[in-house]
């Protein structure tokens with residue numbers, strides 16, 4: 001039995017992950033973490049997550065929870081995830097991170113910290129999005145420079161980071177396939193007389209509203225034709241099931257920073 005602890009357990013994703021851990025085979029829930037001062041601290045996490053009492057109370061004691069698990073699943077925020085990665089590295093435990101909004105410097109730090117332990121860091125744990133990422137590479141390579149690339153993502157009004165981690169990863173994959181540097185060609189903002197579109201740029205647009213779980217479309221726009229590769233999330237459950245799949249996969253792997261393409265064998 002692989003012992004899984006969940007950080008951010010009372011959050012939108014945390015609650016779904018608790019449900020997915022309970023439903024999965026070969027794993028057991030060993031702990032649940034929340035930020036110090038969270039109103040649900042001390043409560044049974046199963047009651048918070050809507051799956052009935054589980055006998056695991058929400059704790060704010062990071063070291064104790066990590067000591068009791070084989071792998072920590074963390075869906076919080078970049079700074080919290082980096083602190084958890086460091087704590088897991090000290091105790092030689094594995095970690096799966098789903099948080100998004102990492103700066104390039106924070107991602108570098110994650111690579112450094114994961115030299116000690118196996119870690120999965122992925123902005124999207126759904127099979128569908130990861131298949132899209134693989135397809136995007138092929139499509140971009142085949143179409144080449146004749147098609148303009150624009151990415152649009154839609155999420156709920158509580159999302160803190162923009163653009164989404166998934167949209168950024170889609171942009172990175174397309175840019176790399178086209179031999180461009182994503183950080184140089186991403187265009188997040190058009191307003192006023194901003195001039196004609198450059199051939200190299202990859203436009204990134206963000207929509208926020210209501211309870212949209214997560215939608216991404218990459219447009220390849222040519223002269224007289226357009227290809228759209230879209231993914232629409234209808235529930236959060238394929239993210240949570242993906243995180244449990246990653247947790248089962250990562251335990252016992254060589255130290256290093258992996259992503260969901262590694263977990264799903266898509267590389």
Ligand SMILES: NC(=O)C1=CN([C@@H]2O[C@H](COP(=O)(O)OP(=O)(O)OC[C@H]3O[C@@H](n4cnc5c(N)ncnc54)[C@H](O)[C@@H]3O)[C@@H](O)[C@H]2O)C=CC1
Nearest residue numbers: 008010011012013034035075076098099100123124125239
């Ligand atoms: N990789 C993927 O497949 C997916 C990634 N995400 C990402 O996961 C993250 C969380 O998303 P949501 O669950 O919607 O947010 P949320 O705000 O509902 O949940 C985050 C939880 O983390 C807790 N938290 C904050 N600081 C903490 C600390 N120091 N220790 C322990 N817990 C702490 C909060 O109290 C909250 O309950 C975001 O970065 C989001 O973009 C979301 C969906 C899918």
Ligand SMILES: O=C(O)C1=N[C@H](C(=O)O)C[C@H](O)C1
Nearest residue numbers: 100123124159164165166214
């Ligand atoms: O915050 C969310 O909700 C989501 N975040 C992820 C991202 O930023 O890519 C994945 C998913 O679309 C939901």
